[in-house]
Amino acid sequence: MSEHGSDGQRPRVAVVGGDGIGPEVVAEGLRVIAAADVELETEHYDLGGHRYLADGTVLPDSVLEEWRDFDAIYLGAVGAPGVPPGVIERGLLLKMRFELDLFVNRRPFKVTAPDDQGTTQSHDFVVIRENTEGTYAGEGGFLRKGTPHEIATQGSVNTRFGVERCIRYAYELAESRRNHLTLVHKTNVLTFSGDLWERSFHEVGATHPEVETAYNHVDAACIYFVQDPQRYDVIVTDNLFGDILTDLGGAVSGGIGLAASANLNPSYSGPSMFEPVHGSAPDIAGQNKANPIAAILSGALMLEFLGAPEPARRIEQACDACSDLEGSTSDLTDAVIAKL
Ligand code: IPM
Numbered sequence: 066m067s068e069h070g071s072d073g074q075r076p077r078v079a080v081v082g083g084d085g086i087g088p089e090v091v092a093e094g095l096r097v098i099a100a101a102d103v104e105l106e107t108e109h110y111d112l113g114g115h116r117y118l119a120d121g122t123v124l125p126d127s128v129l130e131e132w133r134d135f136d137a138i139y140l141g142a143v144g145a146p147g148v149p150p151g152v153i154e155r156g157l158l159l160k161m162r163f164e165l166d167l168f169v170n171r172r173p174f175k176v177t178a179p180d181d182q183g184t185t186q187s188h189d190f191v192v193i194r195e196n197t198e199g200t201y202a203g204e205g206g207f208l209r210k211g212t213p214h215e216i217a218t219q220g221s222v223n224t225r226f227g228v229e230r231c232i233r234y235a236y237e238l239a240e241s242r243r244n245h246l247t248l249v250h251k252t253n254v255l256t257f258s259g260d261l262w263e264r265s266f267h268e269v270g271a272t273h274p275e276v277e278t279a280y281n282h283v284d285a286a287c288i289y290f291v292q293d294p295q296r297y298d299v300i301v302t303d304n305l306f307g308d309i310l311t312d313l314g315g316a317v318s319g320g321i322g323l324a325a326s327a328n329l330n331p332s333y334s335g336p337s338m339f340e341p342v343h344g345s346a347p348d349i350a351g352q353n354k355a356n357p358i359a360a361i362l363s364g365a366l367m368l369e370f371l372g373a374p375e376p377a378r379r380i381e382q383a384c385d386a387c388s389d390l391e392g393s394t395s396d397l398t399d400a401v402i403a404k405l
């Protein structure tokens with residue numbers, strides 16, 4: 066990682082543009098990274114729904130093995146019309162998250178609101194979403210499928226190990242910020258998994274006495290996201306609640322076109338993956354219409370994780386300065402680069 070890393074080499078990044086607007090926004094993200102004077106060694110992989118439709122390939126194990134030697138994966142978006150639900154989601158995205166053990170999904174948000182004097186104040190908070198368990202684990206199945214008596218179950222897998230490591234990451238993050246951590250769950254109904262989360266939350270919390278804690282049921286958290294997001298600093302929650310809450314987070318902080326995410330293996334024993342929260346938006350693909358900011362900010366999260374916090378911060382500030390602008394994909398990217 067040249068001047069930025071520990072091993073004296075440029076970071077190796079596997080680039081998966083994916084489907085729809087994915088390749089466009091990722092190309093713009095790479096353009097901004099280059100303009101911030103960070104050199105990456107990139108390798109492009111042609112994967113996604115379009116590839117599956119062309120030759121049935123989703124994510125070969127050989128590619129996954131190659132990726133283990135990379136520092137990061139930079140992904141645009143995956144999903145194409147005509148691909149049955151689950152094929153790409155489970156076969157590519159979730160396979161990456163699970164096989165590479167990317168157990169933290171870190172999604173930062175910035176909201177703005179006028180204060181008492183009418184001056185615009187901005188507030189940032191971050192959702193730490195558990196990324197390898199819960200209802201995403203794939204536990205469940207059908208009985209008597211297709212008959213009037215069919216049964217479908219979809220369980221939620223919560224291991225002590227998985228819950229605890231995610232919560233521990235969230236406490237450490239809170240400690241590096243404003244020392245405030247909120248657990249979001251639904252302990253009043255999900256009395257088994259909620260109990261495990263709550264106990265883990267308090268037990269790990271005992272080793273972080275300086276972090277003030279709070280708890281919200283997920284439905285209440287939805288109201289607070291809209292009406293009072295200022296109450297949050299770091300939020301930790303399970304996989305499905307985190308999925309839903311972070312779309313809402315995007316919606317209340319300038320739109321999903323700005324929402325970035327990092328799928329992290331915090332031990333650095335393999336590559337982490339960086340992607341915008343938004344999807345492939347096939348309806349506007351190829352028209353230079355997609356907002357590239359979420360992908361650019363995901364690139365900044367990648368640089369930060371790769372040990373280049375200074376260019377990451379410059380990119381973030383440039384994006385902040387451009388977040389209200391309108392224009393084409395390339396215009397917005399040019400505007401960000403001009404602010405670097
Ligand atoms: C996300 C996406 C994915 C998820 C889908 C595409 C499987 O919505 O990254 O938030 O549910 O995690």
Ligand code: MN
Pocket residue numbers: 308309312
């Ligand atoms: Mn989602």
